[in-house]
Amino acid sequence: MNFYFYKALYLHLFKYGVGVTNTNKKFEIVKELRMRQGTKSIRVLFITLLVCVFPLTGQTLKIETINVAPFGFIGKDGKPTGMMFEISNRIAQEADLKYTNEIIPYARTIFDLKIGTADFVLRFSNDELPAIAVPLVSIITMTTIILSKADAPYASLNDLDKKLVGVVRGGKFDEDFDNKTAINKVQVNDYAQMLKLLMRGRIDACIGTNVGLYYNAKQLGINPEMLSLPMQLSSKEFILHFSRKNADIQTMNKLKESVEKLKVKGEIRQIVNKYMGDFKWDIAELKNQATVLQVRVYSENILAQSHSPNPLIN
Template sequence: MKQTREAHIVLKVCIFLTAAFLFSQVAAAEKEPAQAQPQTRTHLRAAIFTTAPWGMLANGSEIGTTAVAHEAELDGIMPSMVRAVSETIGEPIELVPVSYARMFSLLKTGEVDFAFFFRSEASEKVAIPLVETLVMKTVLVARPETVSRLNGQLTGLVIASPISIRYSMAFDSRPDIQKVYVNDFTQAVRLLVRGRVGAVAGPVASLVYSFRKEDLNPENFAILYEINTNRTYLQYSKNSPLPQKMDAIVAAAQKHTKSGLFQSFMDHFVGEQQASFKPLTASK
Protein backbone atom coordinates (compact mmCIF):
# COMPACT_ATOMS: atom_id res chain seq x y z
CA MET A 1 0.00 0.00 0.00
CA LYS A 2 2.82 2.35 0.93
CA GLN A 3 4.52 1.75 -2.43
CA THR A 4 1.24 2.42 -4.23
CA ARG A 5 0.77 5.76 -2.44
CA GLU A 6 4.35 6.75 -3.27
CA ALA A 7 3.80 5.86 -6.91
CA HIS A 8 0.67 8.04 -6.99
CA ILE A 9 2.59 10.93 -5.45
CA VAL A 10 5.38 10.58 -8.02
CA LEU A 11 2.82 10.47 -10.85
CA LYS A 12 1.10 13.63 -9.59
CA VAL A 13 4.43 15.43 -9.32
CA CYS A 14 5.32 14.44 -12.90
CA ILE A 15 1.95 15.64 -14.19
CA PHE A 16 2.37 18.95 -12.33
CA LEU A 17 5.88 19.51 -13.69
CA THR A 18 4.79 18.66 -17.24
CA ALA A 19 1.87 21.07 -17.04
CA ALA A 20 4.11 23.80 -15.63
CA PHE A 21 6.61 23.28 -18.45
CA LEU A 22 3.94 23.45 -21.17
CA PHE A 23 2.43 26.57 -19.62
CA SER A 24 5.81 28.29 -19.54
CA GLN A 25 6.39 27.46 -23.22
CA VAL A 26 3.02 28.90 -24.24
CA ALA A 27 3.64 32.05 -22.21
CA ALA A 28 7.07 32.49 -23.74
CA ALA A 29 5.68 32.04 -27.24
CA GLU A 30 3.04 34.69 -26.59
CA LYS A 31 5.72 37.14 -25.48
CA GLU A 32 7.87 36.57 -28.59
CA PRO A 33 7.46 39.30 -31.20
CA ALA A 34 5.91 38.31 -34.52
CA GLN A 35 8.45 37.36 -37.16
CA ALA A 36 9.28 40.18 -39.51
CA GLN A 37 7.84 39.91 -43.00
CA PRO A 38 10.37 39.24 -45.78
CA GLN A 39 11.77 42.48 -47.13
CA THR A 40 10.56 43.66 -50.52
CA ARG A 41 13.00 42.87 -53.30
CA THR A 42 15.29 45.82 -53.99
CA HIS A 43 17.26 44.65 -57.04
CA LEU A 44 16.01 44.50 -60.62
CA ARG A 45 15.28 41.22 -62.39
CA ALA A 46 14.83 40.73 -66.15
CA ALA A 47 13.47 37.66 -67.91
CA ILE A 48 15.45 36.27 -70.85
CA PHE A 49 14.38 33.48 -73.17
CA THR A 50 16.01 30.08 -73.13
CA THR A 51 15.91 29.82 -76.92
CA ALA A 52 18.98 30.72 -78.99
CA PRO A 53 19.98 33.22 -80.23
CA TRP A 54 17.82 35.24 -77.81
CA GLY A 55 19.22 33.49 -74.75
CA MET A 56 21.81 30.72 -74.61
CA LEU A 57 24.92 29.53 -72.85
CA ALA A 58 28.22 31.22 -73.58
CA ASN A 59 29.43 28.13 -75.44
CA GLY A 60 26.56 28.55 -77.92
CA SER A 61 24.42 25.68 -76.68
CA GLU A 62 20.79 25.93 -75.65
CA ILE A 63 20.03 26.71 -72.02
CA GLY A 64 17.16 24.21 -71.89
CA THR A 65 16.80 22.87 -68.37
CA THR A 66 20.49 23.43 -67.57
CA ALA A 67 21.08 24.88 -64.13
CA VAL A 68 22.98 28.11 -64.70
CA ALA A 69 25.58 28.42 -61.96
CA HIS A 70 26.60 31.98 -62.79
CA GLU A 71 25.17 34.73 -64.97
CA ALA A 72 28.48 34.96 -66.83
CA GLU A 73 27.48 31.66 -68.46
CA LEU A 74 24.58 33.40 -70.22
CA ASP A 75 24.91 34.93 -73.66
CA GLY A 76 22.74 35.95 -76.58
CA ILE A 77 20.72 38.92 -77.80
CA MET A 78 18.60 39.45 -74.68
CA PRO A 79 21.37 39.09 -72.08
CA SER A 80 23.37 41.61 -74.13
CA MET A 81 20.44 44.04 -74.19
CA VAL A 82 19.84 43.73 -70.44
CA ARG A 83 23.53 44.16 -69.64
CA ALA A 84 23.66 47.31 -71.78
CA VAL A 85 20.71 48.73 -69.83
CA SER A 86 22.34 47.72 -66.54
CA GLU A 87 25.56 49.50 -67.44
CA THR A 88 23.70 52.65 -68.46
CA ILE A 89 21.59 52.95 -65.30
CA GLY A 90 24.50 51.94 -63.08
CA GLU A 91 22.64 49.13 -61.33
CA PRO A 92 22.96 45.34 -61.45
CA ILE A 93 20.08 43.49 -63.11
CA GLU A 94 19.61 39.81 -62.41
CA LEU A 95 19.07 37.65 -65.51
CA VAL A 96 16.28 35.08 -65.15
CA PRO A 97 16.25 32.42 -67.94
CA VAL A 98 12.67 31.33 -68.65
CA SER A 99 10.48 29.85 -71.34
CA TYR A 100 8.12 32.16 -73.21
CA ALA A 101 5.11 30.91 -71.22
CA ARG A 102 6.91 31.11 -67.87
CA MET A 103 7.88 34.71 -68.58
CA PHE A 104 4.21 35.74 -68.60
CA SER A 105 3.68 34.11 -65.20
CA LEU A 106 6.66 35.90 -63.65
CA LEU A 107 5.66 39.26 -65.10
CA LYS A 108 2.13 38.77 -63.79
CA THR A 109 3.33 38.15 -60.23
CA GLY A 110 6.08 40.76 -60.37
CA GLU A 111 8.82 38.18 -59.81
CA VAL A 112 10.62 39.77 -62.75
CA ASP A 113 10.44 43.46 -63.52
CA PHE A 114 10.77 43.56 -67.29
CA ALA A 115 11.59 41.71 -70.49
CA PHE A 116 12.06 42.35 -74.20
CA PHE A 117 9.42 40.48 -76.23
CA PHE A 118 6.58 40.72 -78.73
CA ARG A 119 3.55 42.80 -77.84
CA SER A 120 0.23 40.93 -77.84
CA GLU A 121 -3.17 40.82 -76.18
CA ALA A 122 -1.70 38.49 -73.57
CA SER A 123 1.24 40.79 -72.86
CA GLU A 124 -1.07 43.78 -72.33
CA LYS A 125 -2.59 41.98 -69.33
CA VAL A 126 0.68 41.60 -67.43
CA ALA A 127 3.07 44.29 -68.66
CA ILE A 128 3.28 47.85 -69.95
CA PRO A 129 4.79 48.19 -73.46
CA LEU A 130 7.22 51.09 -73.32
CA VAL A 131 9.90 51.09 -76.02
CA GLU A 132 9.92 49.44 -79.45
CA THR A 133 13.41 47.97 -79.74
CA LEU A 134 13.69 45.51 -82.66
CA VAL A 135 11.63 44.84 -85.78
CA MET A 136 11.61 41.51 -87.59
CA LYS A 137 9.48 39.42 -89.90
CA THR A 138 7.95 36.15 -88.75
CA VAL A 139 7.77 33.61 -91.56
CA LEU A 140 7.30 30.04 -92.67
CA VAL A 141 10.43 28.60 -94.29
CA ALA A 142 10.47 25.49 -96.49
CA ARG A 143 12.46 23.83 -99.24
CA PRO A 144 12.16 25.66 -102.59
CA GLU A 145 10.42 22.66 -104.18
CA THR A 146 7.79 22.75 -101.42
CA VAL A 147 7.22 26.45 -102.02
CA SER A 148 6.75 25.82 -105.75
CA ARG A 149 4.42 22.88 -105.19
CA LEU A 150 2.17 24.61 -102.67
CA ASN A 151 2.13 27.95 -104.49
CA GLY A 152 1.16 29.70 -101.27
CA GLN A 153 -1.64 27.28 -100.35
CA LEU A 154 -1.09 26.21 -96.74
CA THR A 155 -4.05 23.89 -96.19
CA GLY A 156 -2.85 20.52 -94.92
CA LEU A 157 0.68 21.77 -94.28
CA VAL A 158 2.56 20.36 -91.27
CA ILE A 159 4.82 22.92 -89.60
CA ALA A 160 7.21 22.83 -86.65
CA SER A 161 7.54 25.57 -84.04
CA PRO A 162 8.88 25.87 -80.48
CA ILE A 163 6.27 25.12 -77.87
CA SER A 164 4.47 28.06 -76.19
CA ILE A 165 5.52 30.63 -78.84
CA ARG A 166 2.59 32.41 -80.45
CA TYR A 167 2.83 34.55 -83.58
CA SER A 168 -0.59 36.00 -84.37
CA MET A 169 -4.13 35.10 -83.41
CA ALA A 170 -5.16 34.68 -87.05
CA PHE A 171 -2.30 32.31 -87.88
CA ASP A 172 -2.19 30.41 -84.58
CA SER A 173 -5.89 29.59 -84.76
CA ARG A 174 -5.87 28.25 -88.34
CA PRO A 175 -7.41 24.75 -88.21
CA ASP A 176 -6.12 23.78 -91.66
CA ILE A 177 -2.46 23.81 -90.57
CA GLN A 178 -1.08 21.03 -88.40
CA LYS A 179 1.47 22.24 -85.86
CA VAL A 180 4.19 20.10 -84.32
CA TYR A 181 5.65 21.68 -81.19
CA VAL A 182 9.30 21.19 -80.25
CA ASN A 183 11.68 22.56 -77.63
CA ASP A 184 13.53 25.07 -79.80
CA PHE A 185 14.10 26.31 -83.35
CA THR A 186 17.05 23.97 -83.89
CA GLN A 187 14.81 20.95 -83.35
CA ALA A 188 12.28 22.45 -85.76
CA VAL A 189 14.96 22.83 -88.44
CA ARG A 190 16.06 19.22 -87.95
CA LEU A 191 12.51 18.01 -88.52
CA LEU A 192 12.36 20.01 -91.75
CA VAL A 193 15.65 18.58 -93.00
CA ARG A 194 14.51 15.03 -92.21
CA GLY A 195 11.25 15.56 -94.08
CA ARG A 196 9.11 15.17 -90.97
CA VAL A 197 7.46 18.56 -91.50
CA GLY A 198 6.87 20.73 -94.54
CA ALA A 199 7.94 24.05 -93.02
CA VAL A 200 9.23 25.75 -89.89
CA ALA A 201 7.77 28.89 -88.31
CA GLY A 202 9.60 31.65 -86.51
CA PRO A 203 11.23 35.07 -86.64
CA VAL A 204 13.73 35.32 -89.50
CA ALA A 205 16.56 36.00 -87.03
CA SER A 206 15.85 32.83 -85.04
CA LEU A 207 15.55 30.65 -88.13
CA VAL A 208 18.68 31.98 -89.84
CA TYR A 209 20.66 31.36 -86.66
CA SER A 210 19.30 27.82 -86.30
CA PHE A 211 19.97 26.89 -89.95
CA ARG A 212 23.54 28.12 -89.67
CA LYS A 213 24.00 26.29 -86.38
CA GLU A 214 23.13 23.07 -88.22
CA ASP A 215 25.67 23.95 -90.95
CA LEU A 216 22.86 24.63 -93.41
CA ASN A 217 22.95 27.53 -95.85
CA PRO A 218 19.73 29.55 -95.43
CA GLU A 219 19.95 30.50 -99.11
CA ASN A 220 19.08 26.90 -99.98
CA PHE A 221 15.65 27.40 -98.38
CA ALA A 222 12.82 29.77 -99.19
CA ILE A 223 10.17 31.82 -97.46
CA LEU A 224 6.84 30.11 -98.00
CA TYR A 225 4.62 32.55 -96.13
CA GLU A 226 4.94 35.80 -94.18
CA ILE A 227 2.98 35.49 -90.94
CA ASN A 228 3.49 39.09 -89.84
CA THR A 229 6.02 41.72 -88.90
CA ASN A 230 6.69 41.54 -85.19
CA ARG A 231 8.25 44.12 -82.93
CA THR A 232 9.99 43.49 -79.65
CA TYR A 233 9.22 45.95 -76.89
CA LEU A 234 10.69 46.72 -73.54
CA GLN A 235 7.74 45.69 -71.37
CA TYR A 236 7.56 46.41 -67.64
CA SER A 237 5.59 44.29 -65.18
CA LYS A 238 2.40 45.89 -63.90
CA ASN A 239 3.10 44.26 -60.53
CA SER A 240 6.79 45.03 -60.25
CA PRO A 241 7.81 45.98 -56.69
CA LEU A 242 10.18 48.53 -58.28
CA PRO A 243 8.01 50.88 -60.38
CA GLN A 244 10.35 53.75 -59.52
CA LYS A 245 13.07 52.11 -61.64
CA MET A 246 10.99 52.14 -64.82
CA ASP A 247 11.86 55.62 -66.12
CA ALA A 248 15.61 54.99 -65.99
CA ILE A 249 15.22 51.69 -67.84
CA VAL A 250 13.03 53.32 -70.47
CA ALA A 251 15.61 56.06 -71.04
CA ALA A 252 18.39 53.49 -71.41
CA ALA A 253 16.37 51.37 -73.85
CA GLN A 254 15.50 54.43 -75.94
CA LYS A 255 19.16 55.43 -76.05
CA HIS A 256 20.37 52.02 -77.20
CA THR A 257 17.58 51.60 -79.74
CA LYS A 258 18.29 54.99 -81.29
CA SER A 259 22.05 54.42 -81.38
CA GLY A 260 21.61 51.02 -83.04
CA LEU A 261 23.30 49.14 -80.20
CA PHE A 262 20.39 46.74 -79.73
CA GLN A 263 20.32 46.03 -83.47
CA SER A 264 24.07 45.40 -83.39
CA PHE A 265 23.53 42.62 -80.85
CA MET A 266 21.14 40.87 -83.24
CA ASP A 267 23.55 41.37 -86.13
CA HIS A 268 26.36 39.90 -84.04
CA PHE A 269 24.54 36.72 -83.07
CA VAL A 270 22.57 36.20 -86.28
CA GLY A 271 24.70 37.83 -88.95
CA GLU A 272 24.12 41.10 -90.74
CA GLN A 273 22.51 39.39 -93.72
CA GLN A 274 19.44 38.17 -91.83
CA ALA A 275 17.07 37.89 -94.78
CA SER A 276 19.17 35.29 -96.53
CA PHE A 277 16.32 32.91 -97.35
CA LYS A 278 15.03 33.02 -100.90
CA PRO A 279 12.32 35.68 -101.03
CA LEU A 280 8.62 35.08 -100.80
CA THR A 281 6.93 34.50 -104.15
CA ALA A 282 3.33 33.96 -103.07
CA SER A 283 1.24 33.70 -99.91
CA LYS A 284 -2.32 32.70 -99.25
Protein backbone atom coordinates (compact mmCIF):
# COMPACT_ATOMS: atom_id res chain seq x y z
CA MET A 1 0.00 0.00 0.00
CA ASN A 2 1.41 3.44 -0.93
CA PHE A 3 0.45 7.06 -0.90
CA TYR A 4 -1.54 6.80 -4.11
CA PHE A 5 -3.73 4.03 -2.70
CA TYR A 6 -4.74 6.09 0.30
CA LYS A 7 -5.23 9.17 -1.82
CA ALA A 8 -7.41 7.27 -4.29
CA LEU A 9 -9.45 5.85 -1.40
CA TYR A 10 -10.07 9.27 0.03
CA LEU A 11 -10.93 10.82 -3.34
CA HIS A 12 -13.45 8.03 -3.91
CA LEU A 13 -15.14 8.85 -0.61
CA PHE A 14 -14.94 12.56 -1.36
CA LYS A 15 -16.51 12.13 -4.81
CA TYR A 16 -19.54 10.22 -3.55
CA GLY A 17 -20.10 12.33 -0.48
CA VAL A 18 -19.38 9.51 1.98
CA GLY A 19 -17.55 10.13 5.21
CA VAL A 20 -16.16 13.57 5.92
CA THR A 21 -18.93 16.15 6.03
CA ASN A 22 -16.83 19.29 6.53
CA THR A 23 -15.63 20.53 3.10
CA ASN A 24 -12.60 22.41 4.52
CA LYS A 25 -11.54 19.27 6.36
CA LYS A 26 -11.72 17.30 3.10
CA PHE A 27 -9.31 19.65 1.32
CA GLU A 28 -7.12 19.81 4.40
CA ILE A 29 -6.58 16.04 4.39
CA VAL A 30 -5.92 15.94 0.64
CA LYS A 31 -3.35 18.72 1.03
CA GLU A 32 -1.58 16.90 3.85
CA LEU A 33 -1.55 13.66 1.86
CA ARG A 34 0.16 15.48 -0.99
CA MET A 35 2.76 17.07 1.27
CA ARG A 36 3.63 14.05 3.40
CA GLN A 37 4.61 10.92 1.59
CA GLY A 38 6.55 9.23 4.38
CA THR A 39 5.23 5.78 5.38
CA LYS A 40 4.76 6.74 9.02
CA SER A 41 2.94 9.95 8.15
CA ILE A 42 0.70 8.14 5.70
CA ARG A 43 -0.27 5.62 8.39
CA VAL A 44 -1.17 8.43 10.78
CA LEU A 45 -3.19 10.23 8.12
CA PHE A 46 -4.95 7.03 7.10
CA ILE A 47 -6.07 6.50 10.71
CA THR A 48 -7.31 10.11 10.75
CA LEU A 49 -9.19 9.41 7.52
CA LEU A 50 -10.87 6.36 9.02
CA VAL A 51 -12.02 8.43 11.97
CA CYS A 52 -13.51 10.94 9.54
CA VAL A 53 -15.28 8.19 7.62
CA PHE A 54 -17.32 7.30 10.74
CA PRO A 55 -18.38 10.68 12.13
CA LEU A 56 -21.72 9.61 13.63
CA THR A 57 -20.36 6.96 15.97
CA GLY A 58 -21.32 7.89 19.53
CA GLN A 59 -23.48 10.77 18.33
CA THR A 60 -27.26 11.07 18.23
CA LEU A 61 -29.01 9.98 15.05
CA LYS A 62 -31.44 12.62 13.76
CA ILE A 63 -34.55 10.96 12.33
CA GLU A 64 -37.46 12.72 10.64
CA THR A 65 -40.90 11.19 9.98
CA ILE A 66 -43.27 12.54 7.32
CA ASN A 67 -46.34 14.30 8.70
CA VAL A 68 -48.89 12.15 6.84
CA ALA A 69 -51.27 9.78 8.64
CA PRO A 70 -50.88 6.88 9.22
CA PHE A 71 -47.12 7.21 8.68
CA GLY A 72 -46.54 10.05 11.12
CA PHE A 73 -48.90 12.31 13.05
CA ILE A 74 -49.62 13.80 16.48
CA GLY A 75 -51.91 11.53 18.49
CA LYS A 76 -54.84 12.54 20.66
CA ASP A 77 -52.47 12.61 23.65
CA GLY A 78 -50.38 15.27 21.91
CA LYS A 79 -47.47 12.89 21.35
CA PRO A 80 -45.91 11.93 17.98
CA THR A 81 -46.92 8.51 16.66
CA GLY A 82 -47.56 6.68 13.38
CA MET A 83 -46.40 3.48 11.72
CA MET A 84 -43.24 4.97 10.14
CA PHE A 85 -42.51 6.87 13.34
CA GLU A 86 -42.57 3.58 15.25
CA ILE A 87 -40.65 1.66 12.59
CA SER A 88 -37.92 4.35 12.48
CA ASN A 89 -37.54 4.16 16.25
CA ARG A 90 -37.28 0.36 16.19
CA ILE A 91 -34.62 0.53 13.45
CA ALA A 92 -32.46 2.83 15.59
CA GLN A 93 -33.10 0.78 18.73
CA GLU A 94 -32.22 -2.51 17.01
CA ALA A 95 -28.99 -0.89 15.75
CA ASP A 96 -28.25 0.24 19.34
CA LEU A 97 -27.99 3.90 18.30
CA LYS A 98 -29.08 6.99 20.20
CA TYR A 99 -31.70 8.93 18.26
CA THR A 100 -34.27 11.69 18.10
CA ASN A 101 -37.37 11.56 15.88
CA GLU A 102 -39.51 14.50 14.77
CA ILE A 103 -42.73 14.70 12.75
CA ILE A 104 -41.95 16.98 9.79
CA PRO A 105 -43.96 18.21 6.75
CA TYR A 106 -43.47 15.85 3.80
CA ALA A 107 -41.83 18.39 1.44
CA ARG A 108 -39.42 19.69 4.10
CA THR A 109 -37.79 16.28 4.63
CA ILE A 110 -36.00 16.64 1.27
CA PHE A 111 -34.50 20.01 2.28
CA ASP A 112 -33.41 18.66 5.68
CA LEU A 113 -31.71 15.64 4.11
CA LYS A 114 -29.93 17.96 1.70
CA ILE A 115 -28.48 20.29 4.36
CA GLY A 116 -27.87 17.49 6.87
CA THR A 117 -30.23 18.51 9.67
CA ALA A 118 -31.79 15.06 9.22
CA ASP A 119 -29.79 11.83 9.01
CA PHE A 120 -32.54 9.63 7.64
CA VAL A 121 -36.18 9.61 6.59
CA LEU A 122 -38.52 6.76 5.62
CA ARG A 123 -40.52 7.84 2.56
CA PHE A 124 -41.22 7.26 -1.13
CA SER A 125 -38.47 8.26 -3.52
CA ASN A 126 -38.69 10.95 -6.20
CA ASP A 127 -36.49 12.56 -8.85
CA GLU A 128 -34.74 14.85 -6.35
CA LEU A 129 -33.78 12.36 -3.66
CA PRO A 130 -31.00 10.24 -5.31
CA ALA A 131 -28.71 13.28 -5.52
CA ILE A 132 -29.08 14.20 -1.84
CA ALA A 133 -29.72 10.90 -0.05
CA VAL A 134 -28.55 7.30 -0.24
CA PRO A 135 -31.52 4.94 -0.84
CA LEU A 136 -30.23 2.52 1.78
CA VAL A 137 -32.87 -0.20 2.11
CA SER A 138 -36.53 -0.84 1.29
CA ILE A 139 -38.78 -0.89 4.36
CA ILE A 140 -42.08 -2.04 2.89
CA THR A 141 -43.83 -2.31 -0.46
CA MET A 142 -47.14 -0.50 -0.85
CA THR A 143 -49.47 -1.25 -3.73
CA THR A 144 -51.35 1.39 -5.67
CA ILE A 145 -54.97 0.26 -5.88
CA ILE A 146 -58.39 1.41 -7.01
CA LEU A 147 -61.34 0.89 -4.67
CA SER A 148 -65.06 1.29 -5.26
CA LYS A 149 -68.22 0.30 -3.44
CA ALA A 150 -68.72 -3.43 -2.92
CA ASP A 151 -71.76 -3.52 -5.22
CA ALA A 152 -69.94 -1.77 -8.10
CA PRO A 153 -66.49 -3.36 -8.60
CA TYR A 154 -64.19 -2.57 -11.53
CA ALA A 155 -61.81 -5.12 -13.08
CA SER A 156 -59.60 -2.92 -15.27
CA LEU A 157 -58.77 0.70 -16.08
CA ASN A 158 -60.86 0.42 -19.24
CA ASP A 159 -63.91 -0.18 -17.04
CA LEU A 160 -63.36 3.29 -15.59
CA ASP A 161 -63.76 5.17 -18.87
CA LYS A 162 -66.06 8.17 -18.31
CA LYS A 163 -66.26 7.32 -14.59
CA LEU A 164 -65.41 9.76 -11.77
CA VAL A 165 -62.30 8.68 -9.86
CA GLY A 166 -60.98 10.56 -6.82
CA VAL A 167 -57.28 11.52 -6.82
CA VAL A 168 -55.40 13.29 -4.01
CA ARG A 169 -54.40 16.69 -5.38
CA GLY A 170 -50.86 16.58 -6.79
CA GLY A 171 -50.58 12.82 -6.31
CA LYS A 172 -48.86 10.61 -8.90
CA PHE A 173 -49.78 7.00 -8.19
CA ASP A 174 -49.67 5.10 -11.47
CA GLU A 175 -48.40 6.09 -14.92
CA ASP A 176 -51.06 4.19 -16.89
CA PHE A 177 -53.84 5.74 -14.81
CA ASP A 178 -52.32 9.22 -15.08
CA ASN A 179 -52.08 8.96 -18.87
CA LYS A 180 -55.61 7.61 -19.40
CA THR A 181 -57.58 10.70 -20.43
CA ALA A 182 -60.90 8.83 -20.71
CA ILE A 183 -61.11 8.66 -16.92
CA ASN A 184 -62.61 11.73 -15.23
CA LYS A 185 -60.22 12.51 -12.38
CA VAL A 186 -61.67 14.40 -9.42
CA GLN A 187 -59.07 16.30 -7.35
CA VAL A 188 -59.52 15.99 -3.56
CA ASN A 189 -57.58 17.20 -0.54
CA ASP A 190 -56.88 13.84 1.07
CA TYR A 191 -57.92 10.18 1.35
CA ALA A 192 -60.58 10.94 3.95
CA GLN A 193 -62.41 13.39 1.69
CA MET A 194 -62.12 10.95 -1.21
CA LEU A 195 -63.66 8.05 0.73
CA LYS A 196 -66.51 10.24 1.99
CA LEU A 197 -67.35 11.20 -1.59
CA LEU A 198 -67.26 7.54 -2.61
CA MET A 199 -69.64 6.42 0.11
CA ARG A 200 -72.03 9.28 -0.71
CA GLY A 201 -72.09 8.25 -4.38
CA ARG A 202 -70.44 11.48 -5.57
CA ILE A 203 -67.57 9.58 -7.24
CA ASP A 204 -67.32 6.04 -8.64
CA ALA A 205 -63.88 4.99 -7.34
CA CYS A 206 -60.72 6.04 -5.48
CA ILE A 207 -57.03 5.62 -6.26
CA GLY A 208 -54.18 5.54 -3.73
CA THR A 209 -51.88 3.26 -1.77
CA ASN A 210 -53.42 0.25 -0.06
CA VAL A 211 -52.21 1.36 3.37
CA GLY A 212 -53.33 4.99 2.95
CA LEU A 213 -56.82 4.11 1.71
CA TYR A 214 -57.50 1.30 4.18
CA TYR A 215 -56.22 3.23 7.20
CA ASN A 216 -58.45 6.21 6.40
CA ALA A 217 -61.42 3.90 5.74
CA LYS A 218 -60.91 2.42 9.20
CA GLN A 219 -60.76 5.89 10.75
CA LEU A 220 -64.05 6.82 9.05
CA GLY A 221 -65.82 3.69 10.28
CA ILE A 222 -66.03 2.11 6.82
CA ASN A 223 -66.02 -1.68 7.10
CA PRO A 224 -64.03 -3.85 4.64
CA GLU A 225 -67.30 -5.46 3.45
CA MET A 226 -68.50 -2.06 2.21
CA LEU A 227 -65.65 -1.82 -0.31
CA SER A 228 -64.80 -3.79 -3.45
CA LEU A 229 -61.80 -6.03 -3.78
CA PRO A 230 -58.89 -3.80 -4.90
CA MET A 231 -57.86 -3.37 -8.51
CA GLN A 232 -54.07 -3.64 -8.32
CA LEU A 233 -52.07 -1.23 -10.48
CA SER A 234 -48.42 -0.83 -9.44
CA SER A 235 -46.16 -0.80 -6.39
CA LYS A 236 -44.09 1.80 -4.55
CA GLU A 237 -41.35 1.27 -1.99
CA PHE A 238 -41.04 3.06 1.33
CA ILE A 239 -37.26 3.47 1.52
CA LEU A 240 -34.79 4.48 4.22
CA HIS A 241 -33.08 7.53 2.69
CA PHE A 242 -29.81 8.51 4.42
CA SER A 243 -28.47 12.04 3.94
CA ARG A 244 -25.39 12.15 1.70
CA LYS A 245 -24.28 15.19 3.69
CA ASN A 246 -23.94 12.99 6.81
CA ALA A 247 -23.29 9.66 5.07
CA ASP A 248 -21.40 7.29 7.33
CA ILE A 249 -20.55 3.75 6.22
CA GLN A 250 -20.56 2.20 9.69
CA THR A 251 -23.88 3.74 10.73
CA MET A 252 -25.54 2.93 7.41
CA ASN A 253 -24.44 -0.71 7.62
CA LYS A 254 -25.87 -0.95 11.14
CA LEU A 255 -29.18 0.50 10.01
CA LYS A 256 -29.39 -1.82 7.01
CA GLU A 257 -28.70 -4.87 9.20
CA SER A 258 -31.29 -3.61 11.70
CA VAL A 259 -34.00 -3.40 9.02
CA GLU A 260 -33.27 -6.93 7.82
CA LYS A 261 -33.48 -8.26 11.40
CA LEU A 262 -36.82 -6.52 11.99
CA LYS A 263 -38.18 -7.99 8.75
CA VAL A 264 -37.12 -11.51 9.71
CA LYS A 265 -38.74 -11.14 13.12
CA GLY A 266 -41.92 -9.81 11.53
CA GLU A 267 -41.86 -6.60 13.59
CA ILE A 268 -42.38 -4.23 10.66
CA ARG A 269 -45.48 -6.12 9.54
CA GLN A 270 -46.78 -6.19 13.14
CA ILE A 271 -46.50 -2.40 13.42
CA VAL A 272 -48.32 -1.88 10.11
CA ASN A 273 -51.07 -4.35 11.12
CA LYS A 274 -51.64 -2.41 14.34
CA TYR A 275 -52.73 0.64 12.35
CA MET A 276 -54.83 -1.24 9.79
CA GLY A 277 -57.40 -2.88 12.09
CA ASP A 278 -59.61 -5.43 10.27
CA PHE A 279 -58.41 -4.37 6.82
CA LYS A 280 -56.23 -6.89 5.00
CA TRP A 281 -53.75 -4.48 3.42
CA ASP A 282 -51.47 -7.17 1.95
CA ILE A 283 -52.65 -7.53 -1.66
CA ALA A 284 -51.25 -11.07 -1.96
CA GLU A 285 -53.44 -12.16 0.97
CA LEU A 286 -56.48 -10.49 -0.61
CA LYS A 287 -55.84 -12.28 -3.88
CA ASN A 288 -55.69 -15.61 -2.06
CA GLN A 289 -58.97 -14.82 -0.29
CA ALA A 290 -60.58 -13.91 -3.62
CA THR A 291 -59.39 -17.15 -5.21
CA VAL A 292 -60.73 -19.22 -2.30
CA LEU A 293 -64.08 -17.38 -2.54
CA GLN A 294 -64.29 -17.95 -6.29
CA VAL A 295 -63.54 -21.68 -5.89
CA ARG A 296 -66.15 -21.94 -3.13
CA VAL A 297 -68.83 -20.19 -5.23
CA TYR A 298 -67.96 -22.35 -8.25
CA SER A 299 -68.17 -25.53 -6.14
CA GLU A 300 -71.53 -24.49 -4.66
CA ASN A 301 -72.91 -23.80 -8.16
CA ILE A 302 -71.76 -27.19 -9.44
CA LEU A 303 -73.27 -28.90 -6.40
CA ALA A 304 -76.59 -27.04 -6.84
CA GLN A 305 -76.71 -28.02 -10.51
CA SER A 306 -76.08 -31.68 -9.68
CA HIS A 307 -79.11 -31.72 -7.36
CA SER A 308 -81.47 -29.82 -9.65
CA PRO A 309 -83.73 -31.79 -12.05
CA ASN A 310 -82.50 -31.95 -15.63
CA PRO A 311 -85.31 -30.88 -18.00
CA LEU A 312 -83.75 -32.85 -20.85
CA ILE A 313 -84.06 -36.10 -18.83
CA ASN A 314 -87.55 -35.38 -17.59
